[in-house]
Amino acid sequence: MNDENILEVKNLNVSFRVRGSEIEAIHDISLNLKKHETLAIVGESGSGKSVLTKAFTGMLEQNGRISHGTIDYKGTRLSDLRVNKQWDKIRGKEIATIFQDPMTSLDPIHTIGSQISEVVVKHQKKTKKEAKKIAIDLMEKTGIPNAVKRYNEYPFEYSGGMRQRIVIAIALACRPEVLICDEPTTALDVTIQAQILDLIKELQEEYKFTIIFITHDLGVVASIADRIAVMYSGRIIEIGTCEEIFYDSRHPYTWNLLSSLPQLARKGEELKSIPGTPPSLYKKIVGDAFAPRNQYAMSVDFKAEPPMFKVTDTHYAKTWLLDKRAPKIQKPEVIQNLHQHMLEMTAEN
Amino acid sequence: MNNSDRETLLSIKDLEITFGSGNSKFVAVQDVNFDIFKGEIFSLVGESGSGKTTIGRAVLGINPTSNGQIIFEGKQINGKISSKEKFETERKIQMIFQDPSASLNERATIDYIISEGLYNYKLFKSEEERVNKVKEMLEAVGLLPEQLYRYPHEFSGGQRQRIGIARALIMNPDLVVADEPISALDMSIRAQVLNLLKKFQREQGITFLFVAHDLSVVRYISDRIAVIRAGRILELAETEELFKNPIHPYTKSLLSAIPIPDPRIAKSRKNIVYDPSIHDYSTKKPKFIEIKPGHFVYCNETEAEEYKRDLK
Numbered sequence: 001m002n003d004e005n006i007l008e009v010k011n012l013n014v015s016f017r018v019r020g021s022e023i024e025a026i027h028d029i030s031l032n033l034k035k036h037e038t039l040a041i042v043g044e045s046g047s048g049k050s051v052l053t054k055a056f057t058g059m060l061e062q063n064g065r066i067s068h069g070t071i072d073y074k075g076t077r078l079s080d081l082r083v084n085k086q087w088d089k090i091r092g093k094e095i096a097t098i099f100q101d102p103m104t105s106l107d108p109i110h111t112i113g114s115q116i117s118e119v120v121v122k123h124q125k126k127t128k129k130e131a132k133k134i135a136i137d138l139m140e141k142t143g144i145p146n147a148v149k150r151y152n153e154y155p156f157e158y159s160g161g162m163r164q165r166i167v168i169a170i171a172l173a174c175r176p177e178v179l180i181c182d183e184p185t186t187a188l189d190v191t192i193q194a195q196i197l198d199l200i201k202e203l204q205e206e207y208k209f210t211i212i213f214i215t216h217d218l219g220v221v222a223s224i225a226d227r228i229a230v231m232y233s234g235r236i237i238e239i240g241t242c243e244e245i246f247y248d249s250r251h252p253y254t255w256n257l258l259s260s261l262p263q264l265a266r267k268g269e270e271l272k273s274i275p276g277t278p279p280s281l282y283k284k285i286v287g288d289a290f291a292p293r294n295q296y297a298m299s300v301d302f303k304a305e306p307p308m309f310k311v312t313d314t315h316y317a318k319t320w321l322l323d324k325r326a327p328k329i330q331k332p333e334v335i336q337n338l339h340q341h342m343l344e345m346t347a348e349n
Numbered sequence: 350m351n352n353s354d355r356e357t358l359l360s361i362k363d364l365e366i367t368f369g370s371g372n373s374k375f376v377a378v379q380d381v382n383f384d385i386f387k388g389e390i391f392s393l394v395g396e397s398g399s400g401k402t403t404i405g406r407a408v409l410g411i412n413p414t415s416n417g418q419i420i421f422e423g424k425q426i427n428g429k430i431s432s433k434e435k436f437e438t439e440r441k442i443q444m445i446f447q448d449p450s451a452s453l454n455e456r457a458t459i460d461y462i463i464s465e466g467l468y469n470y471k472l473f474k475s476e477e478e479r480v481n482k483v484k485e486m487l488e489a490v491g492l493l494p495e496q497l498y499r500y501p502h503e504f505s506g507g508q509r510q511r512i513g514i515a516r517a518l519i520m521n522p523d524l525v526v527a528d529e530p531i532s533a534l535d536m537s538i539r540a541q542v543l544n545l546l547k548k549f550q551r552e553q554g555i556t557f558l559f560v561a562h563d564l565s566v567v568r569y570i571s572d573r574i575a576v577i578r579a580g581r582i583l584e585l586a587e588t589e590e591l592f593k594n595p596i597h598p599y600t601k602s603l604l605s606a607i608p609i610p611d612p613r614i615a616k617s618r619k620n621i622v623y624d625p626s627i628h629d630y631s632t633k634k635p636k637f638i639e640i641k642p643g644h645f646v647y648c649n650e651t652e653a654e655e656y657k658r659d660l661k
């Protein structure tokens with residue numbers, strides 16, 4: 001493994017068995033996660049964001065398996081782990097996940113405090129008394145007011161935003177190296193979302209963990225990501241730094257995603273949307289998965305799968321448009337001066 | 350257009366809605382005042398639990414009101430009204446729900462779901478006329494006539510929301526209450542549904558009360574916006590005015606929290622937190638005051654003076 005990386009994924013395929021047939025939810029994904037970075041994964045629902053990250057923690061459902069490729073984490077080949085006992089050393093302890101709905105991670109019949117302490121006792125080998133102190137400390141760090149009193153309350157006594165803070169506190173109790181955030185703010189109000197995002201950033205400063213942040217909200221991505229991977233139909237179709245993806249994207253699907261931002265629509269004009277639907281996983285994909293919806297598709301797109309073309313050392317896109325022989329295509333006008341446009345939108349008098 | 354020249358379709362005056370009674374009495378909505386003009390998209394934005402749905406349901410006559418008036422086309426429609434009037438209003442004001450899956454009868458065909466209101470109100474003379482109406486509607490919302498005899502579970506979330514829209518709009522309503530109609534949908538499908546609502550506003554002059562929490566969408570779709578918090582409307586203005594010159598500190602906080610899809614802006618922005626205790630309403634009570642033409646803020650006279658001073 002390269003020293004700068006904490007996680008390396010090579011040519012990963014994940015498939016599920018459904019009613020006797022095999023469907024491929026992740027197709028040929030290669031990805032390096034750099035220590036201490038925040039990598040955002042964006043894409044429409046069903047594009048494979050959750051499945052990809054579940055493969056990193058051995059949480060694929062019974063009918064799912066890694067059908068090809070490798071996942072390496074700090075010298076451990078995760079893709080070879082089979083039994084839960086092996087995964088217990090990784091899951092939660094080294095790589096922790098927080099999900100969209102905090103209630104799925106909390107036990108409704110135990111107090112908030114006892115749930116955090118339990119994790120501390122288990123993972124940090126502390127006594128109950130020490131664990132309680134650490135738990136209260138974590139509650140304060142994650143912004144729970146009156147932590148001493150609220151230690152003894154139950155999940156139902158907490159608001160949605162407060163519960164998500166607790167889930168973060170529990171995740172951090174194990175001092176993980178990698179924190180996977182699977183749409184942690186999607187169900188929250190914008191003001192609460194902004195606070196949780198700030199909190200995650202502050203905690204990352206302090207505890208120096210690496211973040212994989214899954215979301216479909218490009219606004220959230222812009223505020224949190226160092227790098228962005230765009231997924232479509234189980235593939236990473238473009239990856240680059242946050243600025244490269246927003247200001248210099250190369251894949252027509254990324255262009256479509258950006259063009260459909262409501263902030264870019266002019267009053268009186270229609271919002272741009274992507275015609276058609278993503279391909280069904282039940283049909284074998286020939287060529288470029290995005291070809292049927294791609295207004296710039298060429299005949300090669302329907303025949304051969306494009307490789308990841310290099311744009312810069314940090315920026316890659318999986319589209320035949322980057323082939324030397326392809327015609328030069330300008331990205332859509334609405335996103336050509338995205339920054340200028342957003343500045344005008346946010347300007348206050 | 351000057352607001353005084355505009356025709357008011359719906360007028361809400363001093364609305365109060367309470368749930369429960371005695372010790373468990375809970376005031377969900379109070380002091381709410383606004384007018385919706387004919388042909389506009391009027392948005393109600395606020396966080397969850399702020400009372401948006403409660404107001405929408407009161408307009409539809411589902412939630413009883415404890416105080417105030419809801420006036421539609423010049424007539425009061427809340428409180429005691431005759432069942433004939435209620436029946437007629439129920440046709441004129443239609444609803445589009447947030448969750449297209451939960452709001453469609455799974456056992457009925459699309460044809461029946463869209464026609465149900467037509468049957469209830471006998472809005473057709475012949476079977477042929479009914480089928481034609483349904484087919485026209487289906488086409489208007491971007492579905493295909495051959496899908497008429499299918500069942501809801503055979504449709505995607507976005508298509509189900511189109512069915513919900515068809516069912517409401519086939520009634521030829523004057524006002525449509527759309528309660529978070531796109532929250533459950535994917536980004537690219539949201540755009541399609543919003544375009545559809547805009548189309549009905551433009552082509553048929555339908556008025557919308559649009560309930561939402563996503564401010565970037567609201568900015569695109571609305572003519573005017575009311576910001577609601579804890580059952581009270583705190584600010585009301587034309588869309589661009591509200592975004593460019595927010596006055597109430599809560600609105601400022603809400604706007605500062607919208608994630609901006611631009612890394613250079615997003616990474617340098619500061620989140621403004623709203624502290625309700627800054628208002629001292631112990632001596633001077635707050636009310637809805639027009640700080641500048643068409644721009645209303647819930648504040649007391651002292652605050653109103655400050656807000657006006659800060660304008661220039």
Ligand SMILES: Nc1ncnc2c1ncn2[C@@H]1O[C@H](COP(=O)(O)OP(=O)(O)O)[C@@H](O)[C@H]1O
Binds near residue numbers: 064
């Ligand atoms: N256990 C499973 N069995 C069959 N298909 C699955 C399973 N889990 C996920 N999938 C499919 O894999 C695809 C990717 O799903 P997911 O990763 O959850 O998408 P998202 O990007 O919304 O997180 C979807 O088409 C989904 O239906």
Ligand SMILES: Nc1ncnc2c1ncn2[C@@H]1O[C@H](COP(=O)(O)OP(=O)(O)O)[C@@H](O)[C@H]1O
Binds near residue numbers: 397398399
């Ligand atoms: N039928 C009801 N009985 C009791 N309380 C209710 C009822 N409906 C709504 N509420 C309460 O009224 C408040 C406003 O709710 P709602 O209008 O649904 O908010 P929003 O739509 O803005 O999220 C909330 O505190 C909610 O719990």
Ligand SMILES: [Mg+2]
Binds near residue numbers: 049050051182
């Ligand atoms: Mg997911």
Ligand SMILES: [Mg+2]
Binds near residue numbers: 402403
């Ligand atoms: Mg609601």
